[in-house]
Amino acid sequence: MSGPVFERMALIGVGLIGASLSLAAQRHGLVGEVVGCARTADTREKAEQLGICARSTADPAEAVREADLVMICTPVGAYAGIAEAIAPALRRGAIVSDVGSVKQATIRDVGPVLPDGVHFVPGHPVAGTEKSGPEAGFAELFAQRWTILTPPPGTDTRAVERVTRLWTGCGAMVEEMDAGHHDRVLAMTSHLPHLIAYTIVSTAADLEPGEMREVVKFSAGGFRDFTRIAASDPIMWRDIFLNNKDAVLEVLQRFNEDITALQRAIRWGEGDFLEDRFRRTRELRHEVVQAHQAGSFDPREPDVTPSTPAERALAGQAAPDPGTPGPRGS
Known part of the structure; x- marks a missing residue:
């Protein structure tokens, strides 16, 4: 049996989508350790109790240290601030992705801030429910649903392939598309x-x-x-x-x-x-x-x-x- 696609995944935001991704990825052996980041202590406690993450923090920079995948799972209005906070702590070779429903703004707010040697593969799982919070997450959310990846021109193809393997391993169908x-x-x-x-x-x-x-x-x-x-x-x-x-x-x-x-x-x-x-x-x-x-x-x-x-x-x-x-x- 092959090892995980990512050794350590950092979740910036552990609501419905982030929680579901973590549960699905862990179930299928796609990730090793999962580190969560959330503002409130109550959310962090719930995320750890539910097995969504092994540990959690309120500091985005701390969450992403030594992670080979960073998945931003917050409202898109917070992306610019998150990108600035995590950029200095990202390891070389890490992949930054997201789950937001708007991709041009994601590329605008995140891409220019990331340091050289960090790969950026924006994504959008077209799945969800009206519920929110870590307790709303479930591993089956992405089964038979589309995930759209919108890598900017010049993105490392191996990084795109790894993110694709993560989503297909969670049961999703993946298609690449221009952000606009x-x-x-x-x-x-x-x-x-x-x-x-x-x-x-x-x-x-x-x-x-x-x-x-x-x-x-x-x-x-x-x-x-x-x-x-x-x-x-x-x-x-x-x-x-x-x-x-x-x-x-x-x-x-x-x-x-x-x-x-x-x-x-x-x-x-x-x-x-x-x-x-x-x-x-x-x-x-x-x-x-x-x-x-x-x-x-x-x-x-x-x-x-x-x-x-x-x-x-x-x-x-x-x-x-x-x-x-x-x-x-x-």
Whole structure:
């Protein structure tokens, strides 16, 4: 049996993603020692009790000493300060990576600060739940989910290969992508949906108290799903929107134009237009199912992958083999 991919991994931030990565990497023998870094003593204590890290500290520089992998797992707004704090303590040959949902800002804030001889491989595991904190972590989070790596031009290929081995060893599918392209794609697939969810739930919260209580009491599936998304970490999402504002504003403008078109169709009774739109969106849902991206990010929740012949026929797919990973192409 081969040894671990990394002898020592430093986690800067031990919330849902950092905790899950540590648990998965340890389960599969991908890392040796894990050192955690968190601001509060309570978080550090929980991380050690749950086996997320062997030891922990509040000092980022102390956490990264002698680490051959540093994984930044904080909100992206904190990256610049973290990079400045850890740079003097990084060993030559170490790899710095991250899990943030915005990559151009990551490269802007971290890359220029790192010393020569340290490799920088930004990454983004496209997985998560609305829960936060070390106790929310679980080793299965990345199974059959994509991780996108956005190494800047000239990045050492061996460093990229090692980070790829870490993520694939945790069950993820890995694809490399230009950072700007990543930010545009995620603005549509992740950032805009969260913005819409926050807006819808905020609108409900501003209703009259009696009406709001009825909204809570009679929450249908759609609204319930929006509340789940809107329960995500507010600091993390504040930083995402501020650091990917150009791409978010672009897709938001397109969304507003589509909303206006639907509003006009409803007002003028244009049923054919509405039906055509709804058919197209239904077809896109089928494509998501076929790409094996329809299930919950939390395996402890029910999987919505079609299982009956009727459901599979509707989705236009063959019965999935549970031992076969999802497609690796885009």
